[in-house]
Amino acid sequence: MLDSTPAPLAIEVRGLKKTFPVRTRGAVPKPTPADPGQDGASASPPGQPPTPPPKQSRRGAFVEAVSGIDLDVPHGQVFAFLGPNGAGKTTTLRILTTLLPATSGTAKVAGFDVTTQQRQVRRNIGYVGQLGGTDLDHATGRENLVLAARLYGLRKRDALTRAAELLEGFDLTALADQETSTYSGGQRRRLDVALGMVGQPSVLFLDEPSTGLDPQNRMNLWDQVRRLRAAGTTVFLTTHYLDEADALADNVAIMDHGQIIARGTPAELKARTGSTTLDDVFLTLTGRVLRDTESQEVRS
Amino acid sequence: MITKESSIVTEAFLLTQRRAKELLREPQWIFSGMATPILYLVLFAPLLTNIPSALFGGLSVVQMFVPGMLVLFAFGSGQGIGWTVIHELDTGVIERFRVTPVRRVSLLLGSVIRDGLFFIVCALIVCLIAIPFGFVIHPSGLALTLLLLAVLTGTVSATSAAIGLALKNIGALAASIMSMQLPLTLLAGALLPISMGPTWLRVLAHFNPFYYAVEAARDLASGHILTVNVGLGFLVVFAVFALALTWASRVFQKAVA
Ligand SMILES: Nc1ncnc2c1ncn2[C@@H]1O[C@H](COP(=O)(O)OP(=O)(O)O)[C@@H](O)[C@H]1O
Ligand SMILES: [Mg+2]
Numbered sequence: 001m002l003d004s005t006p007a008p009l010a011i012e013v014r015g016l017k018k019t020f021p022v023r024t025r026g027a028v029p030k031p032t033p034a035d036p037g038q039d040g041a042s043a044s045p046p047g048q049p050p051t052p053p054p055k056q057s058r059r060g061a062f063v064e065a066v067s068g069i070d071l072d073v074p075h076g077q078v079f080a081f082l083g084p085n086g087a088g089k090t091t092t093l094r095i096l097t098t099l100l101p102a103t104s105g106t107a108k109v110a111g112f113d114v115t116t117q118q119r120q121v122r123r124n125i126g127y128v129g130q131l132g133g134t135d136l137d138h139a140t141g142r143e144n145l146v147l148a149a150r151l152y153g154l155r156k157r158d159a160l161t162r163a164a165e166l167l168e169g170f171d172l173t174a175l176a177d178q179e180t181s182t183y184s185g186g187q188r189r190r191l192d193v194a195l196g197m198v199g200q201p202s203v204l205f206l207d208e209p210s211t212g213l214d215p216q217n218r219m220n221l222w223d224q225v226r227r228l229r230a231a232g233t234t235v236f237l238t239t240h241y242l243d244e245a246d247a248l249a250d251n252v253a254i255m256d257h258g259q260i261i262a263r264g265t266p267a268e269l270k271a272r273t274g275s276t277t278l279d280d281v282f283l284t285l286t287g288r289v290l291r292d293t294e295s296q297e298v299r300s
Numbered sequence: 301m302i303t304k305e306s307s308i309v310t311e312a313f314l315l316t317q318r319r320a321k322e323l324l325r326e327p328q329w330i331f332s333g334m335a336t337p338i339l340y341l342v343l344f345a346p347l348l349t350n351i352p353s354a355l356f357g358g359l360s361v362v363q364m365f366v367p368g369m370l371v372l373f374a375f376g377s378g379q380g381i382g383w384t385v386i387h388e389l390d391t392g393v394i395e396r397f398r399v400t401p402v403r404r405v406s407l408l409l410g411s412v413i414r415d416g417l418f419f420i421v422c423a424l425i426v427c428l429i430a431i432p433f434g435f436v437i438h439p440s441g442l443a444l445t446l447l448l449l450a451v452l453t454g455t456v457s458a459t460s461a462a463i464g465l466a467l468k469n470i471g472a473l474a475a476s477i478m479s480m481q482l483p484l485t486l487l488a489g490a491l492l493p494i495s496m497g498p499t500w501l502r503v504l505a506h507f508n509p510f511y512y513a514v515e516a517a518r519d520l521a522s523g524h525i526l527t528v529n530v531g532l533g534f535l536v537v538f539a540v541f542a543l544a545l546t547w548a549s550r551v552f553q554k555a556v557a
Binding site: 097098099101119122123125126127129130131132133134135136137138139143147148150151152153154192195196199 | 304305306310311314315318321322325326384387388390391392393395396397398399400401402554
């Protein structure tokens, strides 16, 4: 039933757009691109990405979270999606993982259309959301994994084996039968990622997997990503840590205000802008500092 | 990629088991849930003892009261899941399940079946406790009552989950559940038969699915199985259940965290 030849691309996105309605109090100011005072980059304090003003249409006010992007990710690559908070990374990921319908445009993941072939897409992907996903209500790490594996169709014995493998791989064996509400932030994040891998996805989406992790846990996560890549899995991750993209990614796309403003290998981007780090690349491209200044809780 | 496929029965079983574990590991909810019908039985039903039983169609007070109270209890047993759903939206659990191939309806069935089963077990205990108060058990009638009201519980459960998912806000969920609970249960004649009321009230009640459940449960609990009320009750409750399940599945399909 399935094509025996692999799809040419793991992810193929054309003209993807997503708008959200926004509720505003009072009249929405008309966008005035000619007005120099309204220019986002110069009006915002350094380090703070300017929030795009809502636009007005006949149907009311809306924000354009993703403004018609194209993406091609070949099989087996690690692809990093970079951008400040509010750039539209999570929205893009939610569309690619069938969680959210696109306003317009098309997207294929593992060769399947995210709108018309949702079930096939879901069979082929894993997703670790920004929020986590670990069941924290009186469930142990092992129970989380076994249930997830069984919902993918594994029998009880196979599900137990799969859970044990993942627990071992993420260094959680010692905590396996402890309730997840007792896990530390870093332990929980590792379980989140393990849960995303239960179905042995060919494409794995990770939304800010290392945000809040301490350096040790970040290194462990990077190792996991490298191992997945070595095993042929396509990994699509978002991050606002440029060193992370630098260390892991075959290809990078930088997103800002719903648009992709640059793409290429980390080396190409650095060469093109004459920068030594991706931080500088972003600064050169936008005149702003990428790393956001929000305080980050560190999960250990 | 794992190429096996889980059946809807397996999915429903696994997710019911998950919800059941959740409940059994927090047993205070079981006790606080059961307290309501027992308190009604002990502290409210005695107030009715001086009302002539002719007004209840010849039923004894307890025989009239217990089925109505079970309908109240069915609402109570199903309403809570919306809170859990909102919590699971916030922790990303719903999102995680929604990107797996699991059927959207299975995501609901776990809660719906758990709440229905929980209702049956607790309602049975309440009926046994009601025996010394004069409640007479007609086994087949009671079995059908519990079945009917378990489906009603499932209807409330699916609705609560869908409202939670749609509103994503605990305050708004509480407001909408509360604003439904009293009108639906009062206008069903859960505490006293609607037939005692004026015409406008009796007419209005016919627009309330809970009314049909109460009427059917009263007939069944006193052993009258083949009545129009029972037929209507099953028809209405199952129809409303199908509607609620369909609507809630669609909300699960679309839910945006
Ligand atoms: N459900 C939603 N409703 C309204 N606006 C949203 C919603 N989700 C995201 N947005 C808006 O879309 C933009 C992009 O958000 P997001 O994709 O979360 O960015 P990122 O993940 O890059 O930080 C932001 O302006 C955000 O406020
Ligand atoms: Mg995000």
